[in-house]
Amino acid sequence: MLEQITIIGVGLMGGSLGLAATRRGLARRVVGVDPEPENRRLALEAGAVHRAASRVDRTVLDGAELVVVATPVGQTPAVLEEMRPHLSPGTVVTDVGSTKARVCALAVSIMPPGTWFVGGHPMAGSECSGMAGADPYLFENAFYILTPRVDTPGEVVGRVEGLVTGLGARAVKMTPEEHDRAVAAVSHLPHLVAAALVNTLMNLPEGESFVPLAAGGFRDTTRIAAGNPLMWRDIFLSNQGAVLESIKVFREQLNRLEGMIAAGNGEGIRALLEDARAFRRAMRDGTRGYLPVMHEIVAAVPDRPGMIAGLAKSLGDQGINICDIEILRVREGEGGSIRLAFATEKEQEQAAVILRQAGYQVVKR
């Protein structure tokens, strides 16, 4: 257990980290710094921090073996500068920012001798912001990228890895440049496409009147467009090269599809969609990438009070753990469908049998 972790920026990520760190006993004391009074109040009230301060000074950094910077990436260099005169030798600083090359390069010149900076980025989050959106389970099973320099001592990297595993996440190491190219494709491009989808709808002459018709497709592809604009502005600007490279490839894909639709090239469209489907399905099946394997069923249930509790109890009584649950559709007063996910195929099969025996209509996915 560490003596003290100090978190600079107790918003969604910093607050979630504080909640997980205090609940899991990762440090004797967690100190938070945030200029927003509401975030400090909520962080203290929720037990994410033991002490909250409005600005960085010696008192918040003294005794901290680990400092986590969880501010928008545009603020991180200024925060490191602010901390610099107060950092004692041996202190390890990490961050949770979504881009790494720029901040890691700047940190080399800002960090005083005897102190260390190890870049970090949890691949988990949400479209919420501030302490109000914080979640103690946010890091559970998430991949957490670390970008240590080659000359960083093993015990320094080990201290940050200890935090990562302590939070329930899984550490993956790469260079800041590899990180930025990868997240440009898997996170930054999807965000800007989601924003462009929403703005496309709003810019159609009758776009607003179409909104009530939007179903799962629009909802699933645009959830992230509700994210914090200032945070995302900083991300795009601090990963300009890799984001522009991803946009170029995306534009080529869009042009190809446009050309095929204009030419009535049905075979070309089918082949292109076939490729996308095969790749996306392989991701869900866990044969590709980092998405956890999920074994799902969809149960049709009547719309009655206590229905979800009853369903969960039938499975819980048989020792079956539900990993994920989602209400897909509801017809008021009649019924709806619920998606349940399990860690193993065996549990999926057992759950389907139990729920069918209990009278539910069940399909495996």
Ligand SMILES: NC(=O)c1ccc[n+]([C@@H]2O[C@H](COP(=O)([O-])OP(=O)(O)OC[C@H]3O[C@@H](n4cnc5c(N)ncnc54)[C@H](O)[C@@H]3O)[C@@H](O)[C@H]2O)c1
């Ligand atoms: N939101 C996500 O899904 C997500 C996921 C992974 C990483 N990140 C990264 O995590 C970082 C924080 O994002 P977030 O979603 O928690 O944002 P947030 O807006 O919820 O939290 C940021 C916090 O930093 C505080 N802050 C701003 N300037 C500060 C300063 N100079 N000193 C101290 N505190 C300051 C703000 O008051 C706010 O509470 C960003 O760098 C972001 O790129 C976000």
Ligand SMILES: O=C(O)C(=O)C[C@]1(C(=O)O)C=C[C@@H](O)C=C1
């Ligand atoms: O909203 C989510 O579900 C996220 O995980 C957010 C998300 C992402 O693009 O996947 C957003 C920014 C990050 O830096 C990491 C994660």
